[in-house]
Amino acid sequence: MSEAPAKRRQVIQGIDASGPYPVEFRFAHAPDAERHLVVVLAGLEDPDGYGATAAGMDSLPANILWVRDRFAGGSASYLCRGMDFGVEKSVAEVVARVTESLGLHRSEVTLWGGGLGGSAALHLGLKHGYGNVVAVGPEFALGSALRERRPAAARHLLGEPMIEADARTLDSLLPGLLSSGTNPQAHLYVVVPPDDEPDADRELCLGLLRRYRNADLVPGTFPLLSLAQMLVAGLAPRLTVAPRAAERPVSARPGITGYLKSTSVVQGSFAAPVVISPGPDDLLASTGVRLIGRAPGAVRVSLWEDGAYLASAPVTEAGDWNWARRTWTPGEHNVRLFAVDANGYQSPRTEAQFTVSDHLTPGAVPTGPAAAAPPVVQRPEPYLQVPGAGVGFTGFATGAGRVGFRENGVVLGACAVAPDGAWSWVPERPWAVGPHTVEVFSIGAADTESRPVAVTFAATDS
Numbered sequence: 001m002s003e004a005p006a007k008r009r010q011v012i013q014g015i016d017a018s019g020p021y022p023v024e025f026r027f028a029h030a031p032d033a034e035r036h037l038v039v040v041l042a043g044l045e046d047p048d049g050y051g052a053t054a055a056g057m058d059s060l061p062a063n064i065l066w067v068r069d070r071f072a073g074g075s076a077s078y079l080c081r082g083m084d085f086g087v088e089k090s091v092a093e094v095v096a097r098v099t100e101s102l103g104l105h106r107s108e109v110t111l112w113g114g115g116l117g118g119s120a121a122l123h124l125g126l127k128h129g130y131g132n133v134v135a136v137g138p139e140f141a142l143g144s145a146l147r148e149r150r151p152a153a154a155r156h157l158l159g160e161p162m163i164e165a166d167a168r169t170l171d172s173l174l175p176g177l178l179s180s181g182t183n184p185q186a187h188l189y190v191v192v193p194p195d196d197e198p199d200a201d202r203e204l205c206l207g208l209l210r211r212y213r214n215a216d217l218v219p220g221t222f223p224l225l226s227l228a229q230m231l232v233a234g235l236a237p238r239l240t241v242a243p244r245a246a247e248r249p250v251s252a253r254p255g256i257t258g259y260l261k262s263t264s265v266v267q268g269s270f271a272a273p274v275v276i277s278p279g280p281d282d283l284l285a286s287t288g289v290r291l292i293g294r295a296p297g298a299v300r301v302s303l304w305e306d307g308a309y310l311a312s313a314p315v316t317e318a319g320d321w322n323w324a325r326r327t328w329t330p331g332e333h334n335v336r337l338f339a340v341d342a343n344g345y346q347s348p349r350t351e352a353q354f355t356v357s358d359h360l361t362p363g364a365v366p367t368g369p370a371a372a373a374p375p376v377v378q379r380p381e382p383y384l385q386v387p388g389a390g391v392g393f394t395g396f397a398t399g400a401g402r403v404g405f406r407e408n409g410v411v412l413g414a415c416a417v418a419p420d421g422a423w424s425w426v427p428e429r430p431w432a433v434g435p436h437t438v439e440v441f442s443i444g445a446a447d448t449e450s451r452p453v454a455v456t457f458a459a460t461d462s
Helices: 055-059 086-101 116-128 144-149 151-158 164-171 173-180 200-209 224-232 256-262
Strands: 012-016 023-028 037-041 063-067 109-114 132-136 187-191 215-218 274-277 283-285 287-294 300-305 308-314 320-327 331-340 350-357 376-379 385-387 393-396 402-407 410-416 422-425 434-443 453-460
Touching (some): 012 086, 023 086, 037 086, 037 116, 086 109, 086 116, 086 256, 109 224, 116 132, 116 173, 116 187, 144 151, 144 164, 151 164, 173 200, 187 200, 187 224, 200 215, 274 350, 287 350, 393 434, 410 422
Parallel strands (some): 109 132, 132 187, 187 215, 283 350, 385 453
Antiparallel strands (some): 012 023, 023 063, 287 320, 300 331, 331 350, 376 393, 393 422, 402 434, 434 453
16 A cells, blocks of 8 residues: 555545546545645656655645546546546546535635646646646647557557547647637646757647746746645745735535545445455464455455555455465464455455464365364463373364374374263373474364364473
8 A cells, every 4th residue: 555645634535436437536634624625636657646746745734635547447647548538527527526525616726737647737727617737747749649658558548449530639638728718817837847859739838828827837946835835825926926815714624524425435335355264263374374255246355464465366256255375474463354346445344363373284274064163172281381291182072073183294193082072182102392382173074174273382301
């Protein structure tokens, strides 16, 4: 799991699946409910898809919405998937819903992005009437540039085969918006890195951009987070003289709580995965532990321990899943897991609890009607020091015909179980001086073994 974008404020994860495409997002409330929203749109350079500038945004006194550029398994630049612009519609609706839920006017929103995220910020900001746009190094020809430099990403947007006419359609989006003068009141801040090679599309868009009276080409050396602080404070600088901010009322959170609850990643109606094996009292060998369970309706099960990600186990169409780890450290283990559906929604958490010993013999333990219940060992008591010649075993084994004994993979012997379930066993030879861990297991029908019960003691020479 990647580092949360904000370190001081609680970050809430959500998925809005009300539009044509599910939109994954993160949201952080303003510290004191200030009236501003910053929307962070990531570029292709960010592998996690929430924006490389996310951590630096934490100091802003604003509500922050991070939108992930991941649709149908790949980056869509917030625009389209196979030329289906339902992606753009879905993203625009999420930004609008969050804005309205906070009780904000669109003039109190800043769209922020880098690379293709900057292109998306310009596109959404102009087309949907938002107050501020900060675009760092945006692409202006959204089809041709991708097809030439990032063919895999281009295939995701354009589909297969990649048609020239579709690439030109994407190329015309930003020039078309800028030439139409859409949203003339917008404050636009565009950082354009130096480029030694002439770029006709860029020069065309920069010329159109200069027609906006509130547009600025920002030097690459300008501290962008300082610009963000000014925009959040209600200032719209021309990077020379900034006007004084008006008094701004503090807003409540009229509808955002309900919206975040309805779009929460964790859905209570989505059943938590079931762990069939191992059981909470199972004692297992350190190698070959396999977790087995059910998660109907899920596509995968995510497994974690002590806050660290372990693995993602695929779920079959029948709802079954399993996962094995090569080795486990001795001791108690508490694995937390949750199911994930095709839209990315998560189930409530469940746990798999078991204990691992490096003194046990690896191997699968049969389960089902024929499997015997593990025995109860009454003697010797664990961790005692006892004379090596006098260590015998006694206990009960319900439903078993015999009880077996094994140490370090070597079978030591077995004894019959009386009709009342009692059993006792004394080895033919005395125990070697030192520590011993003996596996005691019931033997049921068809010679099936129960899970072993480990008994540890120390044999002395007297």
